[in-house]
Amino acid sequence: MHAVHTIEEVRAAEQSVLARTAEGELMQRAATGLSRTCAQVIGAHRGGVYGARVVVLAGTGNNGGDALFAGAALAKRGAQVVVVPAGSRMHEAGVGAVLRAGGRVTELPEAAGAIGGADLVVDGILGIGGKGGLREPAATLADLATSSDAIVIAVDLPSGVDADTGVADDGAIWADVTVTFGLMKPGLLLAPGSMHVGLLELVDIGLGSDVVVPSITSLEASDVAGIVPRPGPLDHKYSQGVAGVVAGSDRYPGAAVLAVSGALHVKAGLVRYVGSAAPNVVNAWPSAIVSTGSIADAGRVQAWGVGPGLGVDDRARQQLAEVLAEPVPVVIDADGLTLLAQAPNMLRTRKAPTVLTPHVREFARLAPDLEVERDPITAVRTLAARLHSTVLLKGATTVVADADGQVRLNLTGTPWLASGGTGDVLTGMIAGLLAAGIPTLDAASCAAFLHGLAGRLAADDAPTTAVAVAAALPDAIRAVTRP
Secondary structure (H helix, E strand, C coil): CEEECCHHHHHHHHHHHHCCCCCCHHHHHHHHHHHHHHHHHHHHHHCCCCCCEEEEEECCCHHHHHHHHHHHHHHHCCCEEEEEECCCCCCHHHHHHHHHCCCEECCCCHHHHHHHCCCEEEEECCCCCCCCCCCCCHHHHHHHHHHCCCEEEEECCCCCECCCCCCECCCCCCCCEEEEECCECHHHCCCCHHHHCCEEEEECCCCHHHCCCCCEEECCHHHHHHHCCCCCCCCCCCCCCEEEEECCCCCCHHHHHHHHHHHHHCCCCEEEEECCCHHHHHHHCCCCEEECCCHHHCCCCCEEEECCCCCCCHHHHHHHHHHHCCCCCEEECCHHHHHHHHCHHHHCCCCCCEEECCCHHHHHHHCCCCCCCCCHHHHHHHHHHHHCCEEEECCCCEEEECCCCCEEEECCCCHHHCCCCHHHHHHHHHHHHHHCCCCHHHHHHHHHHHHHHHHHHHHCCCCCCHHHHHHHHHHHHHHHHCC
16 A cells, blocks of 8 residues: 655654754755666666756755755766756755756856756756745746756656645646655645656655654555455355445436446445336346335345436435435435535434545535635545545545545546546445445545556547446456456
């Protein structure tokens, strides 16, 4: 499992190390890792460091110091290093190291020519403490770097990207490679900031023993393999979990078919469907047990998935209320979330676990006071605590949080998943995992991982459909469970 740390946690770990190491040692560790990556990139680009034209954009803080010492190391190997100050001052020792190694310092407007002719630009303008976007002359330098033909390597994170939230202000640098130090930061993984990162490399600078247990993590394939239910020799259809699905309507019968497909493909032992799309469901999935009656008449289930294509009329509202009254886990999506936004008190008396799976617009209806687009982690955490539920925010980076504040980020998604019905498949998947007894945070984050991977397999760099995504789920599961 990958750990992701907030800036507060990163600062605490750094301060602990700084208190027992020599002055400047942590910066030298960072600069050594950065210069190594720069040398590798230059070598791959032009065959070697000697003679390479390198421009270092140096801000006023430690981030600029890291970049300067890395520039000095490259200059010692024969690179032509030019330093451009991006603020009112620069790290004094770092500048001195560059000058002693044969580099030079220049200012705007001469910097424009240096950047335009560079092989490599090192972005050391702002570090993880940068807030509020880039000011002059940093904004002009960032624009010159982004628009140049040079390879751009960002130090710790691209300047202009918020390290905690991923917000990328106008003018944020677009890096080809980002070298981050010690710990992974949320802003490197959350869109739109993640789109500015390019290739991401994590350099160890010795913070390991000083790191607090993270409240933000990201699942690896091995974690998912340990969560996915696998039948044993004594299992039968009831022991593997019975998932119930309440979805679809006369207008949207396909939503029901897709939700049922998601539940079946994560190996729910049995799926019971309730709704007006029963003929469509049984035609597509003969193994499903269908009913057009009430929730109570459906038979025993271990978890329910409700909402996709359900509609928002009185019948749909009654079905949602009946499902929420059941003492088993429930995942709510789509129209179910719209109904819930109209009557949030529906969850007030509920004791069993609940998962909500909104996209940004649905989230805004549930919590119009939360800035989900500017700070998704805080927003999802807050809503999860407010509704005593696990919340899965769908997007370029899926954010999952439970009521205790634990957060999981999922990175397997693909833009090809932005297609009608794929969320319905995800709802069924979560219902199937909940029915197998998987806890809500694990069920939601595991389903998101497999859903994203299935989307990649189904698309293979071309348009795909929700049906194809569901069909690719067995291959996705094999990919994480087979040695």
